[in-house]
Amino acid sequence: MAISLRNLSVDYSLSQGTAHALRGVSLDIQKGELLGLVGESGSGKSTVAFALMGLLANNAKVTSGTATIDGKSFDLTKRNATAALRGRGMAMIFQDPMLSLNPVFTIGTQLCEVLRRRAPNGDRKTRVAMAEDALDKVKLSNPRRRMNQYPHELSGGMRQRVVIAMALLSEPALLIADEPTTALDVTVEAQIMREIISLRDRIGCAVLLITHSLGLVTEYCDKLSVLYAGERLESGTVREVQRQPGHPYTRMLFDCEVPIDRERHADASENRFTVISGDLPDPRRRPPGCIFNGRCDVSFDECATINPDDYPVGNDAGHSARCLRLRAS
Amino acid sequence: MTDAISISNAQLRFGETAALDGVSLAIPQGTCFGIVGESGSGKTTLMRAVLGLQKLDQGEIRILGNPLVHSRAALKQRASFIQPIFQDPAASLSPRSRIRTLMNEVGTVLREPHAAMHERLRVILDRLGLPPGVIDKYPHEISGGQARRVAIARALLMKPSILIADEPTAGLDVSVQGDLLNLLQDIRRSDSITLVVISHNLAIVRLIAENAVVMRAGKVVEGGEVGSLFKSPREAYTRELLAAWPGVTQSGVSG
Numbered sequence: 114m115a116i117s118l119r120n121l122s123v124d125y126s127l128s129q130g131t132a133h134a135l136r137g138v139s140l141d142i143q144k145g146e147l148l149g150l151v152g153e154s155g156s157g158k159s160t161v162a163f164a165l166m167g168l169l170a171n172n173a174k175v176t177s178g179t180a181t182i183d184g185k186s187f188d189l190t191k192r193n194a195t196a197a198l199r200g201r202g203m204a205m206i207f208q209d210p211m212l213s214l215n216p217v218f219t220i221g222t223q224l225c226e227v228l229r230r231r232a233p234n235g236d237r238k239t240r241v242a243m244a245e246d247a248l249d250k251v252k253l254s255n256p257r258r259r260m261n262q263y264p265h266e267l268s269g270g271m272r273q274r275v276v277i278a279m280a281l282l283s284e285p286a287l288l289i290a291d292e293p294t295t296a297l298d299v300t301v302e303a304q305i306m307r308e309i310i311s312l313r314d315r316i317g318c319a320v321l322l323i324t325h326s327l328g329l330v331t332e333y334c335d336k337l338s339v340l341y342a343g344e345r346l347e348s349g350t351v352r353e354v355q356r357q358p359g360h361p362y363t364r365m366l367f368d369c370e371v372p373i374d375r376e377r378h379a380d381a382s383e384n385r386f387t388v389i390s391g392d393l394p395d396p397r398r399r400p401p402g403c404i405f406n407g408r409c410d411v412s413f414d415e416c417a418t419i420n421p422d423d424y425p426v427g428n429d430a431g432h433s434a435r436c437l438r439l440r441a442s
Numbered sequence: 443m444t445d446a447i448s449i450s451n452a453q454l455r456f457g458e459t460a461a462l463d464g465v466s467l468a469i470p471q472g473t474c475f476g477i478v479g480e481s482g483s484g485k486t487t488l489m490r491a492v493l494g495l496q497k498l499d500q501g502e503i504r505i506l507g508n509p510l511v512h513s514r515a516a517l518k519q520r521a522s523f524i525q526p527i528f529q530d531p532a533a534s535l536s537p538r539s540r541i542r543t544l545m546n547e548v549g550t551v552l553r554e555p556h557a558a559m560h561e562r563l564r565v566i567l568d569r570l571g572l573p574p575g576v577i578d579k580y581p582h583e584i585s586g587g588q589a590r591r592v593a594i595a596r597a598l599l600m601k602p603s604i605l606i607a608d609e610p611t612a613g614l615d616v617s618v619q620g621d622l623l624n625l626l627q628d629i630r631r632s633d634s635i636t637l638v639v640i641s642h643n644l645a646i647v648r649l650i651a652e653n654a655v656v657m658r659a660g661k662v663v664e665g666g667e668v669g670s671l672f673k674s675p676r677e678a679y680t681r682e683l684l685a686a687w688p689g690v691t692q693s694g695v696s697g
Contacts, residue, residue, distance in 0.1 A: 331688075382650075
């Protein structure tokens with residue numbers, strides 16, 4: 114069952130006016146697929162997750178958007194549209210695992226709670242056994258002891274494993290992971306990503322990985338969507354996008370990544386780093402034309418007036434980008 | 443030439459944990475030195491010890507050949523040649539005072555006339571790409587990238603010969619982190635500063651440092667010239683760190 118998000122637009126009302134955080138964002142994730150949603154700060158990537166989960170702040174308003182999850186459609190402009198899916202059809206892993214864990218309950222209580230919500234009639238013994246099994250599956254050492262521990266007794270990586278175990282127990286159709294490894298060390302990051310992937314393999318859910326790290330996406334994801342200033346500029350398979358970026362912003366983002374095997378100048382002080390100059394446009398007043406126009410290195414006159422459609426890139430049907438240079442010639 | 447910083451057998455315990463467990467290293471003047479390692483490896487504790495903000499249980503630290511002395515006068519004197527840029531720039535800026543107040547402190551410490559100090563500040567701000575008006579702002583009115591530049595401007599205003607940067611790019615977007623690194627590279631070249639970069643970002647340290655050490659649980663696991671350290675690491679832990687690095691590899695782009 115595919116997950117699809119259509120034409121999502123979200124406004125935030127601020128004291129200085131209305132910020133249009135997302136404008137017409139659409140995403141498609143197939144069952145068992147890992148989609149990486151990349152964007153820099155202010156691109157609105159977390160707003161996508163919060164709009165899907167129905168966790169937006171009070172000053173946010175969804176002005177358009179429909180989500181189709183497990184064959185059912187949800188009108189996201191309605192408050193609490195997806196409430197029925199939270200903890201059943203959808204699960205979320207936050208950057209800070211403490212946002213998902215209650216500090217005053219033991220790990221065991223919180224895991225059993227997930228099961229109780231799914232199957233209110235089951236008995237306690239089965240739940241405890243299932244919870245322990247889940248902790249074991251996410252490779253948390255000594256699951257029986259962990260069940261009686263409180264979140265503060267665990268390290269950051271261990272807490273994130275507990276949250277993944279919770280997601281595992283709720284068997285969601287869609288798992289949203291919002292910067293799940295940003296606060297963790299590289300070796301722990303690799304372990305957590307492996308656990309997310311094995312969870313996906315085990316229950317066959319769709320995964321939306323929200324991150325600012327292209328490295329993480331190219332290493333672990335199947336598909337990639339690039340968000341910039343609230344608009345989706347490109348999407349396609351990781352392989353195709355990396356091989357032939359359709360949008361200049363995507364190309365520039367890849368150029369800014371520092372590969373671990375980049376050629377190194379013998380005189381270290383000669384090594385330079387790539388930068389995307391300029392600033393994000395004001396989210397309250399979208400300039401006409403292409404949203405990336407002001408910072409683009411290959412823009413031309415029309416880019417300032419025409420807002421580009423989504424054009425196909427190369428021969429791959431699933432690869433498209435919003436750049437006027439891709440107009441069929 | 444004497445080393446900018448030399449540390450021999452630094453030991454420090456916080457209760458049960460050994461934060462520094464026999465660390466020895468030497469940082470030659472005018473070079474960039476990288477300290478990499480995961481959280482809890484002792485990178486930041488080592489920096490604090492070098493700045494004289496943290497006393498060692500045992501061992502010796504020499505800065506430009508002179509042993510580190512813990513006294514207020516020595517701390518103040520040291521500030522004129524060794525300067526930190528802390529991990530969280532916002533934490534080194536007082537939320538209640540304008541940036542101008544912070545900069546004026548530098549003049550007080552250096553006993554430099556106000557006008558002369560502000561003339562130097564104007565040049566530094568311009569070089570860091572900060573608008574002159576930034577000094578009249580409060581820390582909450584500027585962006586994270588700007589706050590980091592302000593912290594660098596303050597450090598440079600002290601005319602240090604050694605600059606220690608703790609995670610200089612943490613929390614910055616890839617599109618702006620390059621800007622900051624290029625800036626550090628420029629400063630190094632024009633002012634022949636000794637730069638110490640503490641980071642968990644192996645790819646960056648590999649490119650800007652001449653020498654580096656890998657730390658784990660308060661120990662130096664491995665160290666040496668960066669090229670060979672990263673190309674053929676001798677220790678299993680260094681290899682593990684490199685293998686875990688997620689990344690857009692050059693080979694990945696071409697294939």
